[in-house]
Amino acid sequence: xxxxxxxxxxxxxxxxxxxxxxxxxxxxxxxxxxxxxxxxxxxxxxxxxxxxxxxxxxxxxxxxxxxxxxxxxxxxxxxxxxxxxxxxxxxxxxxxxxxxxxxxxxxxxxxxxxxxxxxxxxxxxxxxxxxxxxxxxxxxxxxxxxxxxxxxxxxxxxxxxxxxxxxxxxxxxxxxxxxxxxxxxxxxxxxxxxxxxxxxxxxxxxxxxxxxxxxxxxxxxxxxxxxxxxxxxxxxxxxxxxxxxxxxxxxxxxxxxxxxxxxxxxxxxxxxxxxxxxxxxxxxxxxxxxxxxxxxxxxxxxxxxxxxxx
Numbered sequence: 001x002x003x004x005x006x007x008x009x010x011x012x013x014x015x016x017x018x019x020x021x022x023x024x025x026x027x028x029x030x031x032x033x034x035x036x037x038x039x040x041x042x043x044x045x046x047x048x049x050x051x052x053x054x055x056x057x058x059x060x061x062x063x064x065x066x067x068x069x070x071x072x073x074x075x076x077x078x079x080x081x082x083x084x085x086x087x088x089x090x091x092x093x094x095x096x097x098x099x100x101x102x103x104x105x106x107x108x109x110x111x112x113x114x115x116x117x118x119x120x121x122x123x124x125x126x127x128x129x130x131x132x133x134x135x136x137x138x139x140x141x142x143x144x145x146x147x148x149x150x151x152x153x154x155x156x157x158x159x160x161x162x163x164x165x166x167x168x169x170x171x172x173x174x175x176x177x178x179x180x181x182x183x184x185x186x187x188x189x190x191x192x193x194x195x196x197x198x199x200x201x202x203x204x205x206x207x208x209x210x211x212x213x214x215x216x217x218x219x220x221x222x223x224x225x226x227x228x229x230x231x232x233x234x235x236x237x238x239x240x241x242x243x244x245x246x247x248x249x250x251x252x253x254x255x256x257x258x259x260x261x262x263x264x265x266x267x268x269x270x271x272x273x274x275x276x277x278x279x280x281x282x283x284x285x286x287x288x289x290x291x292x293x294x295x296x297x298x299x300x301x302x303x304x305x306x307x308x309x310x
Contacts (some may be wrong), residue, residue, distance in 0.1 A: 003093075004136045004210075007100075008060075009021070009078060009080055010058055010059070010060055010061065010062035011058060011062070011079075011080070012075070012135065012228050013080050013129060013135035013136070014080060014127040014130055015126075015130050016127065016128070016130030016131075016135075017080055017115075017121065017126055018083070018128035018129075018135075019078045019079065019080055019118065020076065020077045020078070020079060020080070020081045021074075021078045022076070022077050022079070023074070023076055024071070024072065024073050024074065024075045024077065025073055025115075026073045026074075027070075027073060028240055029071040030070070030071065031067060031068050031069060031070060031071055032065055032066065032067055032068075032069050032070075032071055032072075032122045032125075033048065033049070033067030033068065034071065035056075035071050036048050036067070037116060038088060040152075044070055048067070049067060049077065052064075052065060052066065052067045053072075056079055056080060056291075057077055057078070057128055057249065058077065058078050058079070059075060059076070059077055060075070060078070061080070061203075064157050065077060070150070072146075073166060074159075079176075079256065081115070081120060082120070082310065083118060083119065083120040083121070086118065086119065086120060086121055086271070087118075088122060088142065089108065089110050089111045089122045089269075090271070091108030091109070091110065091111065091271075092108065093105055093106070093107060093108065093127055093128070093131075094106045094298070095128075095132075095148060096150065096295050096296075096298075097293075097295055098132070098155070099155070101154065101155055101156045101159050101163075101270050101288050101289075102152065102153070102154060102155060102163070102286070102288075102293075103126065103128065103134070103137065103152070103153040103154075103155050103215035104150060104151070104152050104250075104295040105124060105128065105150075105151050105153070106148075106149065106150060106151075106298055106299060107124050107147075107151045108148050108278075108299070109147070109148045109271075109274035109275060110145060110146065110269050110274065111123065111145065111148060112124070112145040112270060113125065113129075113137055113139055113143050113145070113151060114142060114144040114189060114196045116254055116306040119126055119143060119145070124139075124151055124232055125127060125137065125138075125139055125153070126225075128153065129302045130199075134155055134269055135228060136155075136156075136157050137153050137154070138153060138154050138157065139152075139153055139154075139157055139237065140152040140153060140154055140160070140163050140164055140167065141167055141172075141237070142216075143279055144240065144243075144277075146256075146275035146277070147172055147275060147277045147278070147279060148274070148277075148278050148279065148297070148299050149176070149278045149279025149280060149297040149299065150279045150280070150281060150282045150295045151279070152282065152295075153242050158196060158206055159287075159288055162287040162288060163287060165287070166284050166287060170235065170285045171280070171281040171284060171285070172173065172231075172282060172283070173281075173284065174234055174279065174281070174282050175231060175232070175233055175279075175280045175283075176231070176232040176233070176234070176242055176277060176278060176279055176283040177221075177229065177230065177232070177277075177278045177280045177284075178229075178232055178242065178246065178253045178254075178276055178277045178278070178301075179226060179227055179228070179229055179230075179245065179253065179254045179276035179278075180227070180230060180241055180246050180251040180252060180253045180254055180276070181226060181228070181250075181251050181252070182220070182223040182227060182228030182248050183249070183251055184250065186249060187222040187252075188218065188219055189217060189218060189219040189220075190215070190217075190249075191215060191217050191218070191219060192215070192245040193212040193214065193215045194207040194212055194214055194215045194244075194245070194248065194275075195203070195207060195208050195209065195210040195211060195212050195213050195214070196238045196239070196244060198239070204240065204258050204262060205238065205239055205240045205244050205261070206244065207240075207244060207248055213236065213238065214234075214236045214238040214241050214244075214245070215234070215236050216233065216234045216235070216236075216241060216242060216245045217232070217233040217234075217235070217247070218230055218231075218232055218233075218245070218249070219232075220233040220234075221264060222307075223270070227254070228251070229301070230246075230251075231280075232245075233289075240258065240259070243256055243258060243259045243277070243279060244259060246259075253273060253274035253275060253276055253277050254275075254302070255273045255275050255276055256277075257275075259267065264292070276302060277298075278299055278300050278301055279297060280296065280297050280299055281295065281297070282294070282295050283295075283297045
């Protein structure tokens with residue numbers, strides 16, 4: 001299955017949700033419905049039948065499909081993904097900047113950047129596509145669902161490559177802020193370099209032996225009652241990089257449920273304990289206008305005021 005929002009899709013973006021597609025491989029399923037049941041085992045059969053009856057599943061030509069039709073391999077079918085009982089995230093998503101090419105927002109904690117897993121409508125991308133009436137809005141980078149702060153989107157498909165090249169060539173300066181236990185034995189500023197890889201069979205990351213593929217500069221802004229306020233400046237953008245590096249230094253970010261030890265999975269978020277990690281600022285030379293851009297979050301972590309000028 002692939003999520004796809006582009007000119008080739010026979011379905012439009014609907015309420016901010018782009019259509020998804022599924023490929024029909026070679027196989028011996030008697031009917032299309034038999035294939036769909038096996039391909040989507042977590043979707044109740046009555047839900048699949050209802051979507052077919054509503055003509056919500058179509059082929060590349062936009063023709064609605066019938067569940068009792070003979071199975072035909074080698075095709076793509078398009079549909080709208082649905083997430084039942086999606087929990088609302090009760091925080092706003094302020095727009096920091098918007099023009100015809102770029103949108104910068106101040107993402108709250110607990111809001112996913114893009115659809116995936118249990119999250120569809122309660123994501124920054126879908127919210128913005130719907131509220132701004134910008135169906136072709138696309139993300140230029142991502143923040144973990146647990147991380148708040150500045151997040152950028154491309155408003156014009158023709159310029160997405162130009163903006164993404166900035167991230168790929170590391171021409172974007174990112175500043176994060178975090179609260180974590182302070183260790184007096186560490187001299188700041190310090191730079192953490194290590195090799196990060198995904199744990200086998202798991203979604204978390206860990207440091208392993210080998211040439212470094214991640215680097216973070218860590219500065220101590222101040223320390224109060226054993227808790228430090230840190231400025232983190234990643235040179236690379238590995239998954240969970242800041243969380244792993246802080247944990248490896250013996251300073252796990254406050255309210256981190258992944259590092260150093262994965263906490264038991266919770267069915268619901270505890271909105272009173274957000275991860276104390278904030279994408280404070282992002283700065284770059286705009287490849288379209290040539291103007292230096294700097295966007296700063298207006299959010300504050302627990303126990304501190306928003307820095308002057310934000």
